[in-house]
Amino acid sequence: MPERNAGLDRLSELIVSLKDDGCLRVTKKLLNQGVAPTEIMEVCQKSLIDIGKKYESGEYFISGLIMAGDIMKQIIDLVLPWLDKRAAPPSRGRVLIGTVAGDIHDLGKNMAGAMLTTYGYDVKDLGVDVPPEVFLEEAKIFAPHLVGLSSLMTSGHGALVQTVQLLKKSFPPKNCPVIFISGAMIIEGVKKRSGADYLVNNVAETVFLCEKVIKDKFIKDINKKSSNNT
Numbered sequence: 001m002p003e004r005n006a007g008l009d010r011l012s013e014l015i016v017s018l019k020d021d022g023c024l025r026v027t028k029k030l031l032n033q034g035v036a037p038t039e040i041m042e043v044c045q046k047s048l049i050d051i052g053k054k055y056e057s058g059e060y061f062i063s064g065l066i067m068a069g070d071i072m073k074q075i076i077d078l079v080l081p082w083l084d085k086r087a088a089p090p091s092r093g094r095v096l097i098g099t100v101a102g103d104i105h106d107l108g109k110n111m112a113g114a115m116l117t118t119y120g121y122d123v124k125d126l127g128v129d130v131p132p133e134v135f136l137e138e139a140k141i142f143a144p145h146l147v148g149l150s151s152l153m154t155s156g157h158g159a160l161v162q163t164v165q166l167l168k169k170s171f172p173p174k175n176c177p178v179i180f181i182s183g184a185m186i187i188e189g190v191k192k193r194s195g196a197d198y199l200v201n202n203v204a205e206t207v208f209l210c211e212k213v214i215k216d217k218f219i220k221d222i223n224k225k226s227s228n229n230t
Ligand code: B12
Pocket: 041, 044, 045, 048, 049, 050, 051, 052, 053, 055, 056, 062, 065, 066, 068, 069, 072, 097, 098, 102, 103, 104, 105, 106, 107, 108, 109, 111, 112, 113, 148, 149, 150, 151, 152, 153, 154, 155, 182, 183, 184, 185, 200, 201, 202, 203, 204, 206
């Protein structure tokens, strides 16, 4: 197993102490040293959780969260061009994503969207604060294989549950897109309550899940249909 680059711990310290110049310098260095973008993203996600804890404990204020969001956006901009551009077919599948009503957090969703696009998926991003009905309307038009809902606040769980249930009841089970949910504060219990198919915790897991679902569910269906026709 390759040794972990010590710069990743340095990056984490700099993010948590909101030192934007240092963060960007270290990120560039890590990328030039060949550290995987996904590894850098994992460090960012964990560091942001630490920042969230500092906010909760009163050590940081809302300005801290805003700075963290800003730093994160700049790091994502640096990292995205380094993502592995796969020689993928024109589209591996359609994925509809968005942040649920009442929530404006979008960093994780944007990262996941960019990563899926890089891996050859056709991604439609509905943005933030998206009402359940809009997810449904867009799902009818775009006909996604998967729908990914992001929700970072406990207060957003109601909207999340409503969105999943609306989608589930509006499509016949066989034609319903596979629904996955993601974001800090989502726990297995929320997944169960909503009836979502999967809970994902990071972008690497998301890409893996999409590949698995498309392969297991949709490609199998296509093969079944074509063998029934012969
Ligand atoms: C940055 C930040 C902000 C920024 C957001 C900037 C932006 N453009 O997104 C700003 C300053 C705007 C903000 C505002 C607020 N925030 Co805030 N924020 C955070 C913070 C520190 C980091 C979130 C983040 O970006 N994480 C990094 C990303 C990469 O991680 P992620 O979202 O989990 O995503 C990963 C996976 O889950 C997955 N994924 C995520 N989404 C999706 C979607 C799809 C489709 C897929 C495929 C995958 C996927 O992939 C990602 C990468 O691995 C969190 C702390 C935390 N624990 O997360 C608090 C946090 C979420 N915020 C919180 C709060 C309270 C607020 C405010 C209400 C504060 C206020 N008083 O105004 C407002 C909310 C306004 C609103 N209505 O939405 C709380 C929520 C607490 C709770 N129990 O609900 C947290 C947890 C902080 C805390 N510990 O108290 N916030």
